[in-house]
Amino acid sequence: MICLLLTIFASLFAAACSGVQERTFLAVKPDGVQRRLVGEIVRRFERKGFKLVALKLVQASEELLREHYAELRERPFYGRLVKYMGSGPVVAMVWQGLDVVRASRALIGATDPADSQPGTVRGDFCIEVGKNVIHGSDSVESARREIALWFQPNELLCWEDNTEHWLYE
Ligand code: ADP
Numbered sequence: 001m002i003c004l005l006l007t008i009f010a011s012l013f014a015a016a017c018s019g020v021q022e023r024t025f026l027a028v029k030p031d032g033v034q035r036r037l038v039g040e041i042v043r044r045f046e047r048k049g050f051k052l053v054a055l056k057l058v059q060a061s062e063e064l065l066r067e068h069y070a071e072l073r074e075r076p077f078y079g080r081l082v083k084y085m086g087s088g089p090v091v092a093m094v095w096q097g098l099d100v101v102r103a104s105r106a107l108i109g110a111t112d113p114a115d116s117q118p119g120t121v122r123g124d125f126c127i128e129v130g131k132n133v134i135h136g137s138d139s140v141e142s143a144r145r146e147i148a149l150w151f152q153p154n155e156l157l158c159w160e161d162n163t164e165h166w167l168y169e
Contacts, residue, residue, distance in 0.1 A: 023053065023094055023156075024101045024137045025146035026108075030088035032133035033057075037125055038091050041134060044107055044121065049167045050097040054156045057089050068149060077130065084130060092150045098168065101143050104136045 109120025
């Protein structure tokens with residue numbers, strides 16, 4: 001009962017914290033971590049003006065990865081994808097801001113780096129679809145599901161952003 005009340009309280013607190021702004025789940029994949037791209041990737045989202053609300057280095061379990069990519073389970077590359085994502089630590093993050101899901105996908109670039117524009121993360125730092133260095137939620141609904149899968153509610157921090165006045169009309 002106490003657990004249930006705490007969970008409800010945490011969810012209400014998280015909702016109050018995010019206000020009207022959206023959140024998205026981003027992860028620097030194992031190749032991005034190995035290639036020392038974490039700082040560069042975080043820098044791009046910070047520079048844009050989005051707000052970091054959670055970040056951790058995770059060695060993801062096969063179970064978590066199978067769940068995360070459940071929608072792709074029928075695809076021929078599913079097994080390879082789960083193995084790749086579990087081949088080393090990933091940096092899991094939650095970012096917040098106006099239209100952050102769509103804007104993040106634009107900063108990340110197309111799924112296949114061969115189609116990604118220069119200036120995007122995938123366009124600048126990788127070559128093949130099976131080693132495309134970053135994940136970003138593809139819809140607000142996926143973002144909610146993925147954030148809940150990777151983070152406990154109390155890992156999402158609510159902090160006062162003093163730049164909001166300069167970023168939003
Ligand atoms: P995105 O990551 O851009 O949302 P998808 O959800 O379609 O793209 O695919 C998830 C991940 O699966 C991709 O980021 C990539 O790592 C991998 N993937 C997608 N298509 C292929 C493919 N044809 N071969 C190998 N891996 C793939």
